[in-house]
Amino acid sequence: MQTLLRKTVFPVLGNEDLFDMEDAAKVEVPEGSVALTTDSFTVKPLFFPGGDIGKLSICGTVNDLAMRGAKPLFMTLALVLEEGLSFNKLEKALESVGKWAREAGVKIVSGDTKVVERGFADGMYINTTGVGVIFEGKEVSIRGAKEGDVLIINGFVGDHGMAVMNARESIFSDANLSSDCAPLWGLVDTMQDAACLHALRDPTRGGLGAALKEMAQASGCHLEIWEEDIPVRAPVEAACEMLGLDPLFVANEGKLLCAVAPLDADTVLCAMRSHPYGKEARIIGEVVSGKPGEVTVRTSMGTRRPLRMPSGEQLPRIC
Amino acid sequence: MCLAIPAEVVEVIEGEIAVVDFGDAKKRVSLALVDGVEKGDFVLVHAGFAIEKVDAEEALKTRQLFEELERLNEAN
Amino acid sequence: MKLIEEYRNPAVMKELAEKVKELGVRSTLMEVCGTHTMAISRFGLRSFLPPEVDLVSGPGCPVCVTADRDIDRAIALSAIGDVTLATFGDMVRVPGSRSSLQEASASGANVKVVYSPLEALEMAKSDRERKIVFLGIGFETTAPAVAATIIEAKRENINNFFVLSLHKLVPPALRALAELPDFHVDGFILPGHVSTIIGSKAYEFLASEYGIPGVIAGFEPTDVMRAIYMLLRMQKEEAEIAIEYTRAVKPNGNRKAIETMHEVFEPCDAEWRGLFRLAGSGLLLRENYKEFDAGEWEVDVPPPLEKKGCRCGDVLCGRIKPMECGLFGKTCTPETPVGPCMVSSEGTCASYYLYCDE
Numbered sequence: 213m214q215t216l217l218r219k220t221v222f223p224v225l226g227n228e229d230l231f232d233m234e235d236a237a238k239v240e241v242p243e244g245s246v247a248l249t250t251d252s253f254t255v256k257p258l259f260f261p262g263g264d265i266g267k268l269s270i271c272g273t274v275n276d277l278a279m280r281g282a283k284p285l286f287m288t289l290a291l292v293l294e295e296g297l298s299f300n301k302l303e304k305a306l307e308s309v310g311k312w313a314r315e316a317g318v319k320i321v322s323g324d325t326k327v328v329e330r331g332f333a334d335g336m337y338i339n340t341t342g343v344g345v346i347f348e349g350k351e352v353s354i355r356g357a358k359e360g361d362v363l364i365i366n367g368f369v370g371d372h373g374m375a376v377m378n379a380r381e382s383i384f385s386d387a388n389l390s391s392d393c394a395p396l397w398g399l400v401d402t403m404q405d406a407a408c409l410h411a412l413r414d415p416t417r418g419g420l421g422a423a424l425k426e427m428a429q430a431s432g433c434h435l436e437i438w439e440e441d442i443p444v445r446a447p448v449e450a451a452c453e454m455l456g457l458d459p460l461f462v463a464n465e466g467k468l469l470c471a472v473a474p475l476d477a478d479t480v481l482c483a484m485r486s487h488p489y490g491k492e493a494r495i496i497g498e499v500v501s502g503k504p505g506e507v508t509v510r511t512s513m514g515t516r517r518p519l520r521m522p523s524g525e526q527l528p529r530i531c
Numbered sequence: 532m533c534l535a536i537p538a539e540v541v542e543v544i545e546g547e548i549a550v551v552d553f554g555d556a557k558k559r560v561s562l563a564l565v566d567g568v569e570k571g572d573f574v575l576v577h578a579g580f581a582i583e584k585v586d587a588e589e590a591l592k593t594r595q596l597f598e599e600l601e602r603l604n605e606a607n
Numbered sequence: 608m609k610l611i612e613e614y615r616n617p618a619v620m621k622e623l624a625e626k627v628k629e630l631g632v633r634s635t636l637m638e639v640c641g642t643h644t645m646a647i648s649r650f651g652l653r654s655f656l657p658p659e660v661d662l663v664s665g666p667g668c669p670v671c672v673t674a675d676r677d678i679d680r681a682i683a684l685s686a687i688g689d690v691t692l693a694t695f696g697d698m699v700r701v702p703g704s705r706s707s708l709q710e711a712s713a714s715g716a717n718v719k720v721v722y723s724p725l726e727a728l729e730m731a732k733s734d735r736e737r738k739i740v741f742l743g744i745g746f747e748t749t750a751p752a753v754a755a756t757i758i759e760a761k762r763e764n765i766n767n768f769f770v771l772s773l774h775k776l777v778p779p780a781l782r783a784l785a786e787l788p789d790f791h792v793d794g795f796i797l798p799g800h801v802s803t804i805i806g807s808k809a810y811e812f813l814a815s816e817y818g819i820p821g822v823i824a825g826f827e828p829t830d831v832m833r834a835i836y837m838l839l840r841m842q843k844e845e846a847e848i849a850i851e852y853t854r855a856v857k858p859n860g861n862r863k864a865i866e867t868m869h870e871v872f873e874p875c876d877a878e879w880r881g882l883f884r885l886a887g888s889g890l891l892l893r894e895n896y897k898e899f900d901a902g903e904w905e906v907d908v909p910p911p912l913e914k915k916g917c918r919c920g921d922v923l924c925g926r927i928k929p930m931e932c933g934l935f936g937k938t939c940t941p942e943t944p945v946g947p948c949m950v951s952s953e954g955t956c957a958s959y960y961l962y963c964d965e
Contacts (some may be wrong), residue, residue, distance in 0.1 A: 383722060387556035450553035453536050456697070456952040513828055514617045515651025520961045533642040533748065533800040535826035536611060561725060563755040564864040575803060575855055578695075578745070579723025580752040583803045583861050590854040593614070600622040 225289075225310045225320050237321035239286050242345050247282030249273060250341040258301060258335050260379035262371070262391030263465065266308030269338040271395045271465055272416070274316045278397040279412045279468065281352035281404065282344030284316055290324040292337040305336065316395035318342065350404055357411040357431035357471035361499040364470045364477070366399060366484055367392065367492035369420045370448040373463035378451065387447045394466030399489045406483035407476035413469045421460035421519055423469045424497075424507045431471075434502030437519070440512040441496045460519070471499060537573040537585040549574070549581060614827030615650075623832040624655040632839040633659040635791060637784075637925050639777065640798035641668030641953030642826050648962035650828040660835065663925035664955040666780050666879060667798055669745045670697050671923060671947045671954050674878040675911040677773050678703030681742050683906040684771060685716035693727035694742040696720045701947045704911035724756035724770075731760070731768035740901045743772040743890075748800040750774040750890055751864035754871035757892070757899050769901035772890050775877055777801050778809050779888035783879075784924060785817040792925060794838035795821040796831065799852050804868075806860025807848050814846040825852035871896050880947070881920025919946035922955050929956040936960060 253269040263271075270287070277284045289309065293302065313320055357363075371392040378389050396414065403409055411431060415423035420442070428435045444452075444459045452459045466489060472480050477495060484490030502508065507519035538551035538558070549562050551574060561580045562568050573585040638644055644664045647653065653662060666672045682703055685692035692708065699709045699720060712718040717737075721727050724741050731739040743753045753770060760768045777798060784790055797810060802823040813819045820841035824834035834851040841847060850856045868890070877889025892900040917939070918932040929935045929948070939945040941957055948956035 381720075381722070384553075384556045384558045385550070389556065446554035447556035450536055450556045454534050454553070511649070511651050512615055512617065513620055513650045513652070513655075515654045517648075517651050517962050533640065533798070533826060535642070535799075561752075561755065563759075564751050564861065564867060566863055575800065577748050577800060578752040579725045580755065582748065582751070582800065582864060583855055586854045593854060601616060601618045603622055 225306065225313070237286070239321055239343065241285065241343070242347075244348060245346040245351070247277050247280050247344040247346050248341070249276040250339065251276060252337060252339040254334055254337050255376060256334055257379050258305060260376050260391060261389060262375050263393035264305055264308050265336060265338055266305040267312045267393050268465060269340045270309060270312040270316055270318070271393050273340040273342040274318060274395040274397055275414045275465075275468070277342050277344035278400040279352065279354070279414050280344070280346060281350040281400065281409070281412070282346045283401070284318045284342055284344045284397050286321045286343040287313065287318045288322040288341040289320050290339040291326070292333050292339075293325065293327045294333040294335050295327055295330045297335050301335065305338075309338075312395060316397060352409050352412045354411055354413050354427050354430040357427055357433050357435070357499050358473075359433055359499050359501055360474055361410050361471040362474050362477045362495050363424075363435060363437065363497040363499070364472065364480060364484070364493055365420065365443070365496050366468050366490040367466075368443045368445045368448070369415070369464055369467060370444055370452065370459040370462035372465040373419065374448045374451045376463075383451060383454065384447070387451070388445075389447050389451070392464055392466035394489050396466065396468055396489060399484065399487045400468070402483050402487045402490070403470065403480055406479045407472060409470055409472055409480070411471040415464050415467050415469055417463050418521070419459070419461040419463055420467070420469065421458070421507075422521065424519060425521060427469065427471065428507050429505040431499075432504045433499050434504060434506050434508070435497060436500045436502075436508045436510060437497035438510045441494060443492055443494060461521075474498075534576055538576050540568055540570055540572045540574060543568060543570055551576060551581070611827060614825065614829045616829060619829050620655060620832060623829060623836055627655075627660065627832070627836050627839060628657045630836070630839045630843065631657075631659070632842050634793045634839055634842055635661045635663060636794045636796055636835060636838055637663050637665045637792045638796040638831070639665040639667040639781065640796075640801070641671070641951065641955075642799070643667070643796055643824065643831060644955050645953050645958050646826050646828060646831060648958040651962075652828055652831060653963075655832065656835070660839070663792065663928065664922065665784070665795075665925055666882065666923040667746075667777070668948070668951050668953040668955065669749070669775065670701055670951040671919065672775060672780075672879045672881070673701070673744060673773055673947065674880050675704040675914070676878060676908070678707075679705065679911055680906065680908045681771060681773075682706060682708060682711045682716070683908045684740050684901060684904065685711050685718050687738075687906070689736070690738045690740055691717040691719055691730065692740050692742060693719050693721045693730060695722070695744060697951045697953070698742060698744055700944070701950045702944060704914065705909075724753045725759075728756050728760055728765065728768055731765050732763070735767055738767050738769060740769045740771055743770045743774050746775055746777050746798070746801045747804045747868070750872060751804060751868045754867045757871050757896055758867070760899060761896065766898065769899050770892065771901040772872065772892060773877075774872070774890040775879065776874065776888050776890065778805070778812070779885050780879060780882060781810070781813060783882050783885050783888075785813065785819060787924065789926065790924070792819065793842055794819060796834050796838070797821045797823040797848075799823065799825055799855065802850075802852070802856045802860070804861050804864045807850050807856065807858045809860070810848045814848050818846045820846040821848045823850045823852050823856050825855070879923075881923040914945060917946040919948045919956070922948050929959040932956070
């Protein structure tokens with residue numbers, strides 16, 4: 213195990229602090245509130261167009277911090293490896309961890325590795341815990357949406373879920389499907405420089421639909437979204453039609469949903485579009501008066517319907 | 532279920548298999564149930580099979596009908 | 608998406624809605640196909656209709672009309688040691704009378720989701736030790752694809768590929784509905800892709816024998832609205848069977864697909880949820896293809912248990928709307944479905960639950 217750590221894990225992570233082998237890392241946090249989050253990652257296949265489990269494990273945690281307005285600083289990394297996992301795959305995943313940690317500006321300060329019997333852990337699981345700092349006046353929460361706010365998304369929805377599903381199931385032989393997995397702190401930072409953000413949420417597993425519902429419930433307000441303004445790429449739309457899925461409930465890993473005051477909308481949009489992860493940013497709806505905790509969809513036909521959550525797991529249909 | 536999106540045939544392989552495109556998403560489908568499919572045709576796909584060609588002329592007729600309706604609507 | 612966008616034009620929709628209103632016909636129409644049910648709910652088409660026009664759903668979701676007894680049988684097959692049951696995804700969560708394929712899979716049965724019967728055949732080819740049983744669910748749209756796969760299996764001599772044929776035919780079900788004493792539907796919005804295969808002539812009896820008009824509709828919102836308009840006009844004038852979906856449907860259907868289906872299958876009696884046993888409404892493998900028939904296997908299937916309070920059967924015949932079922936939205940939700948209509952993405956109850964106001 214020591215050899216594995218020294219030869220494989222540490223070098224790719226590129227962090228000399230890990231070499232001192234203390235039981236716990238000591239870190240300095242700048243003045244402000246500390247934000248703390250943890251998440252475990254499992255994905256099949258481990259590598260897919262646009263990402264891999266390593267990138268996912270960094271971005272997922274970085275984004276959870278960013279949604280609170282926290283600048284990500286440190287991270288722990290715990291690996292659960294299936295016996296027999298190829299060295300090559302492990303190395304590739306770890307290289308990705310290192311690359312995206314650097315990209316996101318976080319330092320991996322502590323870690324752990326366990327090996328479990330063959331047949332468990334789907335190759336590998338990763339758990340990351342992130343520590344970030346919320347500077348004074350920069351806190352954002354999911355509770356802050358107010359009536360009159362506009363709702364903004366930073367780009368196309370459903371890319372991650374469909375890219376992974378296609379990599380796993382080979383629905384298409386050749387498709388322009390790629391995960392949107394990306395670390396979003398830089399984008400949030402840019403947005404915060406432009407204006408005060410009322411509420412943020414990253415629409416991950418349950419898709420944009422779940423994020424909207426959660427924001428409506430947490431903020432105690434009513435959201436309305438405009439179906440024809442929600443950006444969906446053609447292959448994602450085709451795959452969804454084919455499988456009977458609603459792109460609103462397909463997973464994203466590099467998206468954020470933001471509520472801002474209407475007067476700030478243009479400034480925020482402009483700032484977002486100047487950032488690589490916000491080029492396709494657009495307004496998709498607004499906070500309206502109505503039953504708190506609910507979301508209404510204005511369809512492309514101009515009709516309105518309530519947004520309901522489908523069952524936890526969307527299963528592709530066929531017949 | 533019925534997959535409503537017509538797919539464009541981009542390649543026919545030995546008259547038995549077609550590569551069809553749903554819009555930046557390609558798939559191989561069997562041509563066992565439809566005769567005379569050619570590159571450039573639009574087909575309906577169900578469960579891995581092309582089940583019928585979409586009649587472009589008829590589609591155009593419907594479109595013209597709709598355009599007329601739209602003009603009527605705008606005139607009102 | 609090509610050949611789609613033009614059928615989703617709100618201005619055209621408004622104009623069609625106006626014309627429907629002008630007719631002023633009181634009418635209850637049944638959309639037979641689950642994909643239509645979903646389109647109507649998803650695009651909120653009911654709000655374009657005047658109060659005197661009502662839409663009810665019919666038995667057009669293949670998963671929903673599959674009887675508990677047949678699901679129980681599929682589950683029993685999946686539990687056989689050397690069997691892998693290959694099925695379309697929407698069948699996996701459908702509850703039989705005791706459990707679902709998903710639950711069976713969690714307790715060790717081998718269940719695999721496929722998107723095409725050809726994938727199941729590939730599975731059989733790549734592992735000749737295992738018996739691959741494909742669960743043949745679906746109407747005339749799906750049956751020819753399954754038939755073509757069976758023909759391929761015979762040609763290649765693949766003897767570990769089998770089909771449990773639970774296929775159903777639409778016209779016999781519509782006849783059974785029309786015969787029901789309490790059936791009060793003034794017109795049928797007929798399925799798009801079933802009709803692609805069987806053609807419009809297959810429904811002539813509805814107009815000629817029962818005086819009920821029918822229009823074969825495409826799946827886009829303006830397609831459905833135009834079909835409604837055509838049906839209301841027929842109600843005023845004369846009942847006939849017409850095609851709105853002319854870009855994909857012909858009077859005689861797809862002859863090659865029909866021939867393929869008839870080569871492999873012959874009609875048989877079949878049990879429908881809500882409609883009981885209907886003569887000639889199912890498809891059985893012909894003698895020449897019997898070696899692929901998993902329906903012949905001896906398996907122990909206990910008699911089905913009745914689901915208390917579930918009214919899927921009544922929903923499927925258009926007798927009640929989902930919210931009239933006491934379980935709807937209470938004990939029966941997409942998360943914890945009691946009946947199949949709440950499971951399938953095309954199920955009437957699921958589409959009402961996801962897309963409609965109470």
